[in-house]
Amino acid sequence: xxxxxxxxxxxxxxxxxxxxxxxxxxxxxxxxxxxxxxxxxxxxxxxxxxxxxxxxxxxxxxxxxxxxxxxxxxxxxxxxxxxxxxxxxxxxxxxxxxxxxxxxxxxxxxxxxxxxxxxxxxxxxxxxxxxxxxxxxxxxxxxxxxxxxxxxxxxxxxxxxxxxxxxxxxxxxxxxxxxxxxxxxxxxxxxxxxxxxxxxxxxxxxxxxxxxxxxxxxxxxxxxxxxxxxxxxxxxxxxxxxxxxxxxxxxxxxxxxxxxxxxxxxxxxxxxxxxxxxxxxxxxxxxxxxxxxxxxxxx
Amino acid sequence: xxxxxxxxxxxxxxxxxxxxxxxxxxxxxxxxxxxxxxxxxxxxxxxxxxxxxxxxxxxxxxxxxxxxxxxxxxxxxxxxxxxxxxxxxxxxxxxxxxxxxxxxxxxxxxxxxxxxxxxxxxxxxxxxxxxxxxxxxxxxxxxxxxxxxxxxxxxxxxxxxxxxxxxxxxxxxxxxxxxxxxxxxxxxxxxxxxxxxxxxxxxxxxxxxxxxxxxxxxxxxxxxxxxxxxxxxxxxxxxxxxxxxxxxxxxxxxxxxxxxxxxxxxxxxxxxxxxxxxxxxxxxxxxxxxxxxxxxxxx
Numbered sequence: 314x315x316x317x318x319x320x321x322x323x324x325x326x327x328x329x330x331x332x333x334x335x336x337x338x339x340x341x342x343x344x345x346x347x348x349x350x351x352x353x354x355x356x357x358x359x360x361x362x363x364x365x366x367x368x369x370x371x372x373x374x375x376x377x378x379x380x381x382x383x384x385x386x387x388x389x390x391x392x393x394x395x396x397x398x399x400x401x402x403x404x405x406x407x408x409x410x411x412x413x414x415x416x417x418x419x420x421x422x423x424x425x426x427x428x429x430x431x432x433x434x435x436x437x438x439x440x441x442x443x444x445x446x447x448x449x450x451x452x453x454x455x456x457x458x459x460x461x462x463x464x465x466x467x468x469x470x471x472x473x474x475x476x477x478x479x480x481x482x483x484x485x486x487x488x489x490x491x492x493x494x495x496x497x498x499x500x501x502x503x504x505x506x507x508x509x510x511x512x513x514x515x516x517x518x519x520x521x522x523x524x525x526x527x528x529x530x531x532x533x534x535x536x537x538x539x540x541x542x543x544x545x546x547x548x549x550x551x552x553x554x555x556x557x558x559x560x561x562x563x564x565x566x567x568x569x570x571x572x573x574x575x576x577x578x579x580x581x582x583x584x585x586x587x588x589x590x591x592x593x594x595x596x597x598x599x600x601x602x603x604x605x606x607x608x609x610x611x612x
Numbered sequence: 613x614x615x616x617x618x619x620x621x622x623x624x625x626x627x628x629x630x631x632x633x634x635x636x637x638x639x640x641x642x643x644x645x646x647x648x649x650x651x652x653x654x655x656x657x658x659x660x661x662x663x664x665x666x667x668x669x670x671x672x673x674x675x676x677x678x679x680x681x682x683x684x685x686x687x688x689x690x691x692x693x694x695x696x697x698x699x700x701x702x703x704x705x706x707x708x709x710x711x712x713x714x715x716x717x718x719x720x721x722x723x724x725x726x727x728x729x730x731x732x733x734x735x736x737x738x739x740x741x742x743x744x745x746x747x748x749x750x751x752x753x754x755x756x757x758x759x760x761x762x763x764x765x766x767x768x769x770x771x772x773x774x775x776x777x778x779x780x781x782x783x784x785x786x787x788x789x790x791x792x793x794x795x796x797x798x799x800x801x802x803x804x805x806x807x808x809x810x811x812x813x814x815x816x817x818x819x820x821x822x823x824x825x826x827x828x829x830x831x832x833x834x835x836x837x838x839x840x841x842x843x844x845x846x847x848x849x850x851x852x853x854x855x856x857x858x859x860x861x862x863x864x865x866x867x868x869x870x871x872x873x874x875x876x877x878x879x880x881x882x883x884x885x886x887x888x889x890x891x892x893x894x895x896x897x898x899x900x901x902x903x904x905x906x907x908x909x910x911x
Binding site for chain 2: 399400494495496497498501515517518519521527528529530531532533535536537538539566569570572573608609610611612
């Protein structure tokens, strides 16, 4: 099996009630790939500038992340600067410096073109067709998006949604896209527009999964230490897809398990700044958390 | 077994995005008792004015609610008028007319004084000792509270909390009482102050249960039709205690089940205005919902 993650590799400057970190490595593809690496050997397709630390590339490779699709270009790496309020579901972007990401068009190395799963993470929806026509076979296609595309390219976005198998959205986004406040109605209505599975991420409240003839609701792992929520959503998606890639099945049973793993890997992320929570956790830690989680929700 | 519910029986005027209802029957004790009546024969201790409809008393009695502790006094029944925003977790009180409830001191009929479970629902915490000294044996004691007592009688409230076995609070209240934003930390810290079980109700996001050596998290039943959230919290508490009364045990296993039933009865309430959702549901409907709920959360 194989999982290709197309998204950003970035520097993040992050301010949360727990403190501030400047220019630490982040990006949606980085989080998703590290999260997926608990289950499989994912590949990143992205671009960084010459300022990106080689040491971090070594770390990613050591975790089994394939970087043959990571282009190094002269110029600076994408940089995001955001601040979180005490309600960590609310964040404000202070600065977005696109840098080398500005005119980037993802080109998949030959070896990636028959991948089983492709994850389009926060991409300009107008770029989706450009990526997909590079594929030699139809993969299981997953995407997530950001408020910016909903507001600025709504038509391209809706077209993109119709074509994917798995869509990740957060509660705010699903309401914006569907103009429906009730999350159950909003999720169902989005599912009716095409995707086989809709995952509505609700931050500290967990996630709702809408599949064929089922709704699955997963609570967030009770966490008494929320340090930095950056990348939690990307990690949810990465772990979800990484798990599906590893088991090679796409049925209700595995989709539920994938969502639980997504949820639990996201809970590792928020316990520290940036990638630290993911990097210090072992697969054994995750298995332990999975076992404990049953005790949290079973009755 | 026996369950005594001391709280308000009221008229509510309710405005939600789904419509407006004037002076329909409500009150914390009414909701809690009807919710408990799915499992046991609860008793209400409260007061109403002569304007309270006898037809509703018949309805309550038909559901097995014991009204021997409901005093009818000359004057008007307590009246609350509130409006909900689209985010139904947010409500604004427009009017509170205490009427006959203003100087009410609950007196328990002789037969109720050896009850197994007593629920003090939104009572002035300074009245708790007055009620408790009427009891001939120590019951399992449960309470919930409202923002008003947290802000106006914080010391009496903290003292009351130390003395109960089961405390119901919502997310806003637990943060106010503990001055801790993180709900897991807040719930744990409140548990350390005395109660055996803390239930943090999170509205559309379900509830967190903090018990001896366990945390249980229950998601709200996915609901695509939220009409009126009034009484959902009271019904959660009523069903929780009604279930415990019916099974006669107070261990982890039964506490988890009680929370699931609390959650599911609350989900019946919000699907219609006022008491209508509770009144039209049968025990069979609830069992059906319980079975379906496993499919919503098990993996």
